[in-house]
Amino acid sequence: MAMASERERCVTGIEGLDNILGGGIPINNIVLVAGAAGTGKTSLAFEFLVRGAVSGENGVLITTVESKSKLLANIPSLVFYDEKTVGKRLTIITLKDLLEEAGISAGVAGESVMDMLITMVEKLVTSTNAKRLVIDSIDTILPDQKEERLDTYFLTKLSLMLHEKGSTAILVSKAETADGGTGSVVDGIIQMGNLERKGDLLRTMQVPKMKGAAHSRAKYVIDLTSAGVLVTTLLKGGI
Numbered sequence: 001m002a003m004a005s006e007r008e009r010c011v012t013g014i015e016g017l018d019n020i021l022g023g024g025i026p027i028n029n030i031v032l033v034a035g036a037a038g039t040g041k042t043s044l045a046f047e048f049l050v051r052g053a054v055s056g057e058n059g060v061l062i063t064t065v066e067s068k069s070k071l072l073a074n075i076p077s078l079v080f081y082d083e084k085t086v087g088k089r090l091t092i093i094t095l096k097d098l099l100e101e102a103g104i105s106a107g108v109a110g111e112s113v114m115d116m117l118i119t120m121v122e123k124l125v126t127s128t129n130a131k132r133l134v135i136d137s138i139d140t141i142l143p144d145q146k147e148e149r150l151d152t153y154f155l156t157k158l159s160l161m162l163h164e165k166g167s168t169a170i171l172v173s174k175a176e177t178a179d180g181g182t183g184s185v186v187d188g189i190i191q192m193g194n195l196e197r198k199g200d201l202l203r204t205m206q207v208p209k210m211k212g213a214a215h216s217r218a219k220y221v222i223d224l225t226s227a228g229v230l231v232t233t234l235l236k237g238g239i
C-alpha cells in the first residue's frame with residue numbers, strides 16, 4: 001500500500017516532465033503553465049492531453065484559438081498522435097463558444113460570471129468523464145494577474161470540482177513570471193522561458209512549485225519535436 005504522504009499522480013506521459021516531478025502531477029492539482037510567447041506552452045499542454053488520450057484518459061481542451069481546425073492546423077504532427085483514439089477521448093471547445101453557450105458576453109467579469117463559467121466547465125468534464133482539463137489560455141478569463149480576489153474565487157471553485165471528478169488541470173498563461181497573482185493561488189507552476197546562448201534562442205522549463213510532490217527546481221532546456229517535448233539538463237549543452 002502507498003504511504004499516506006504519497007499522493008496519487010497523474011502521469012503526464014511527457015517523460016522529462018514526469019521525471020522532474022518524481023512521477024507526474026499530483027491528481028487534482030491545478031498547474032499554471034506560464035511563459036512568454038512561443039516558449040512551448042501550447043505544445044506542452046496539448047501533449048499532456050494527447051498522452052492522456054492514448055493511455056485511456058479522457059480530456060477537455062478549452063482554447064482561445066478561434067476554431068478547432070485552426071488549432072489543429074497549427075499543431076505540428078506528433079508521432080504518438082492516434083487520430084481515432086484522440087478523436088474519441090479529447091473534446092475541444094473554443095472559449096468563445098463556451099461563453100456564448102453560457103450567455104456570458106465578452107469582457108464581463110465578476111463572481112457570477114465565474115460561477116457560470118465553472119458550471120459550464122463542470123458540465124463538460126462530467127459529460128466527457130475527463131481526467132485532464134486544459135484551458136489555453138486563462139488570460140482573458142482572469143485578465144488582471146495582480147487581482148488575486150477573482151483568481152482565488154475561480155480557482156477555489158475549480159479545485160472543488162477537480163476533487164469531485166478526480167481530474168487534473170493545466171491552465172496556460174502568457175504571464176512571463178508566475179510570482180504573485182494567479183501563481184500564488186495555484187497548486188503548481190511550470191515556468192517556460194527563453195535562454196539566449198551563442199546567438200541561439202533556447203526554450204527552457206522550470207518547476208518552482210508543485211504541491212504534493214518532491215520535485216527538481218532546476219532549469220531544463222526543452223526541444224519541441226515530433227516525439228513531443230524533450231527535456232535535457234542545461235549543463236549538457238555546455239553552458
Ligand SMILES: Nc1ncnc2c1ncn2[C@@H]1O[C@H](COP(=O)(O)OP(=O)(O)OP(=O)(O)O)[C@@H](O)[C@H]1O
Nearest residue numbers: 036037038039040041042043044076174224225226
Ligand atoms: N513538435 C514541434 N516541432 C517543431 N516545432 C514545434 C513543435 N511544436 C511546436 N513547435 C513550434 O514552436 C513554436 C511555439 O510553440 P507553442 O505554440 O507551443 O508556444 P506557446 O508558448 O503556446 O506560444 P503562444 O504564447 O504564442 O501561444 C511554434 O511556432 C511552433 O510552430
Ligand SMILES: [Mg+2]
Nearest residue numbers: 041042043136
Ligand atoms: Mg500557445
